[in-house]
Amino acid sequence: MTKADLAQKISKSTGLTLKQTTELIxxxxxxxxxxxxxxxxxxxxxxxxxxxxxxxxxxLRHKRARQARNPRTGEIIEVKEKWVPHFKPSxxxxxxxxxx
Amino acid sequence: MTKRExxxxxxxxxxxTQKTAAEVLDALIDEMKSALGQGERIEIRDFGVFSVRDAKKKKARNPRTNEVVIVxxxxxxxxxxxxxxxxxxxxxSQ
Numbered sequence: 001m002t003k004a005d006l007a008q009k010i011s012k013s014t015g016l017t018l019k020q021t022t023e024l025i026x027x028x029x030x031x032x033x034x035x036x037x038x039x040x041x042x043x044x045x046x047x048x049x050x051x052x053x054x055x056x057x058x059x060l061r062h063k064r065a066r067q068a069r070n071p072r073t074g075e076i077i078e079v080k081e082k083w084v085p086h087f088k089p090s091x092x093x094x095x096x097x098x099x100x
Numbered sequence: 101m102t103k104r105e106x107x108x109x110x111x112x113x114x115x116x117t118q119k120t121a122a123e124v125l126d127a128l129i130d131e132m133k134s135a136l137g138q139g140e141r142i143e144i145r146d147f148g149v150f151s152v153r154d155a156k157k158k159k160a161r162n163p164r165t166n167e168v169v170i171v172x173x174x175x176x177x178x179x180x181x182x183x184x185x186x187x188x189x190x191x192x193s194q
Contacts, residue, residue, distance in 0.1 A: 001135045001142045010127040016120070024124040027110045029147045035101045035109075037188035045192060050101045055129050056177075060189060083189045087150070087179035096137035097152060097175040 036060065036085060045083060056089040103129075136177060146184035153178050 003025060011021040032050050036058050040048070050058040065081040107122040114121070132150070135142050141151040157173040181189070 001140050003144045006128060006131050006142075006144075009131050010124060013127050014120075014123050016124070020116075021124060023114060024110065024116070024121060025128060027113050028106060028121070028125050028128060029144065031106050031109045031113070032101075033147065033185050033188060035106075037185070037192060039192055050106070052103055052129060055133060060192070081193050083192045085148070085179075085181040085185050085189050087148075087177075089177045093133060093136065093177065096133060097177070098137070098139045099175065 032058065052090075054090055054092045056087055056093055059086050059088065060084065061086045139175070144182065146182045148182040148185055149180045151178050151180075152176070 003022075007018060007022045007025055010016075010025070011018045014021065016024070036048060036050055037060075038048065042062070045060050046062065048060055060083045063082050063084055066079050068077050068079050069075065070077055103122070103125060107118050107125055110116075110121040110125070111118040132142055136150060136152055139152045141149065143149045152175050155174050155176045158171050159168055160171050161168055
């Protein structure tokens with residue numbers, strides 16, 4: 001399923017035009033991304049979250065700097081610390097999955 | 101941020117009513133839930149991909165009683181952030 005498929009279904013159920021629906025979906029997703037990635041100090045970033053009841057929570061996870069190896073050349077590479085978006089599905093969403 | 105706050109921000113941005121924004125947001129979440137409930141993959145460019153994967157059965161331990169329990173094989177949801185989300189997140193550490 002793609003964004004276009006979602007837009008089509010939502011446009012049907014809400015009665016809005018496809019164009020309006022697409023605009024709204026884009027704005028919703030963009031708002032979510034911006035909110036999650038608003039710059040701040042480490043403490044702030046750790047607390048930053050977008051919680052959608054019944055669906056799940058988006059948060060940032062901090063990854064420490066580490067050494068890694070290029071598996072082809074064996075060369076050691078320094079990987080810098082970074083923040084990675086993480087989605088945790090809600091219990092309700094998990095319970096909706098096929099067989100359990 | 102919660103659903104309500106997203107709706108408020110979107111209404112402001114697009115000059116639509118909060119009700120319209122909330123309606124589309126609810127519909128979006130509902131559609132995504134039912135797609136995932138059917139085991140379908142959802143790909144949203146720049147945002148990310150949600151997919152339903154198999155998780156093998158595994159042994160776990162009840163931390164209170166130390167008893168070993170078997171967690172049965174089940175489905176789980178995997179989210180891989182898309183390009184834009186990932187890039188904005190990575191920029192935070194610079």
